[in-house]
Amino acid sequence: MEYVKKCFVIVIGLIIATLTCYSFAQVAVESKAELVNVPLEEGAIISYADKEGKRVGSKEQSTYxxxxxxxxxxxxxxxxxxxxxxxxxxxxxxxxxxxxxxxxFMVEDIGDIEGEYIQWFDNGQMELKGFYSKGLLEGVVTSWYSSGQKESEYNYKHGKLNGSYKFWYPDGKLQTDAQFLDGRLDGVVINWYCNGNKKEELHYSAGKLNGLVTRWFKSGEKKYEAHYKDSQIEGIESIWVKENNQLIKQEVYFNGATSQDVFVRYFPSGKKEVERHFKGNKLQGLSTSWYENGEKSIELMYENDVRNGDAVFWYKNGNKKAQGSFINNKKEGIWHYWYEDGKPEETCSVYDDNPVSCERWYANGNKKLEGTSILGKKIGLWKTWYENGMPESACQYKNEIPTCKIWNEQGQLINQ
Structure with missing residues (x-):
């Protein structure tokens, strides 16, 4: 009977920790060759199996x-x-x-094992050793690699994992260290990379994640950190991602089982890059972005993923770039724009994302333009000026057709 490796898979939200253990089960699939149940006689060969433990009808087909x-x-x-x-x-x-x-060749199809069970590799090296009482695993179960290096060691009580569980890499380095109680994970679970660096550390109570969960990159930098209660995230979940060989930190604040309240992303320097508020997985309330120098870049208000309310944009030097309001994701009301040095650049009255009445200035403070539009179409009088302050044009629009006066920079009328 083939004592076959299986896996306990621990799902931890974003974490999957694989703990290797064993089962005596092989799935028995009937061979196409005819299977004959020979009479049961002491000393007789009574059945054959292939390398997968499937029963076969002849010695020539068999591995066991x-x-x-x-x-x-x-x-x-x-x-x-x-x-x-x-x-x-x-x-x-x-x-x-x-x-x-x-x-x-499937143990549960045969019956109950009683007493010691030992399995060997074909090279004569012991592969596995355990003990059964009334069909249930009891005490220490140990497995080895074919090289003789110990592979795993874990404890059973009345057929359930109970106590220490350890798993090693083929080179002898520890891969997993865990504790079970009555068949459930209980206590600290630690997994390591093959280079010896810690991969993850988890805390369990009665089979549920309770406490700090931490993961690391293979290189040793932190990758994930969160607190769990009854296997659900509670509070801040921090995630580090690698971008251009730099670590970027992101945080999500969980208030309850699935409600994301705050998302924060950081620059490699540790300064905030983005902070967004959520309700029911939709953007809600203030959303803020920063430049890496710490100055604000953007502030927006959201309602159910839609921009609604005041909006402010800044230059990297801290001066305002633009300010206005959104209604249902569209610009609405008075919008102001500035040059990087803080001087006004433009002021527009906006309706349904379209400018209605605008004034624009040069960087030296002289007026550049003024006019009115309806749904993107110019109406009425539009005026423009040269940077030196002299008038450039005055156009009266009717049915989108302009009638204009135009001056040169010296103030001389050049057409009418």
Whole structure:
């Protein structure tokens, strides 16, 4: 019977920690070759299996074969499996009680194991050792690599994982250290990368994440950090991502099981880059961005993912760039714009994202333009000026057709 590796998979929100353990189960799939249940005689070969533990009909198809060593008077059987090619033992003599199918290669289909169970590699190296009581694993279970290096060691009580669980890499470095209580993770779980750096550290209570969860990149930098309560994030979840070989920190504040309240992203320097507020996974309230020098870049107000309310934009030097309001994601009302030195550049009255009445200035403070539009179409009188302050044009618009006066920079009328 093949004692096959399985995995306990611990799902931790963004974290997946794989803890390797074992099961005695092999899935038995009937071979296309005819399977014959030979008479049960002590010392006889009673069945064959391929390398996957599937029962096959002949020695030529097989990787393993089984011998019936003894038929006990109490209805139990002593059986042993061997490697077909070498006749080396694959399993030590094993007692089965409550036998259902002595020919099967899936333990639960055979019956209950009683006593010590030992499994071997074909090279003669012990692969696994455990003990059964009334069909349930009891005590320490140990496995080895074919090289002889210990692979895992864990404890059972009445068929459930209970106590220390350890798993090692083939080179002997520790990969996993965990604790179980009555079949559930309980206490600290630590996983390491093969280079020896810590991969993650988790805290469990009665099978649920409770406390700090931390993950690291293979290079050693922190990758993830959050507090859990009953396997749900509580408070701030911090995530670090690598961009252009720099670590960028992001944070999400969780208030309850799934409600994101605040998202924060940081520059590599540690200064805030973005802070956004959420309600029901939709942008809600103030959203702020910063330049890396610490000066604000943008402030916007949101309602259900839609820009609604005051908006302010700044230059990197801290001076305002633009200010106005949004209604349903569209500019509305009076919008002001400035040059980087703080002097006014433009003021517009806006309706439904379209400028209505605008004034514009040069950087020296002289007026540049004034006029009125409806839905993007110019109406009425539009005036422009040269940077030196002299008038440039005066156009009267009717049905989008202008009638204009134009001057040169010296103030001389050049057409009418």
């Amino acid at each position: 074969y089984r011998k019936l060593l003894k038929i006990n008077g109490n209805g139990s059987y002593l059986i042993q499996d061997f490697f077909t090619d070498t006749d080396n033992k694959q399993v030590e003599p094993t007692v089965f009680t409550n036998v259902k199918d002595i020919y099967a």
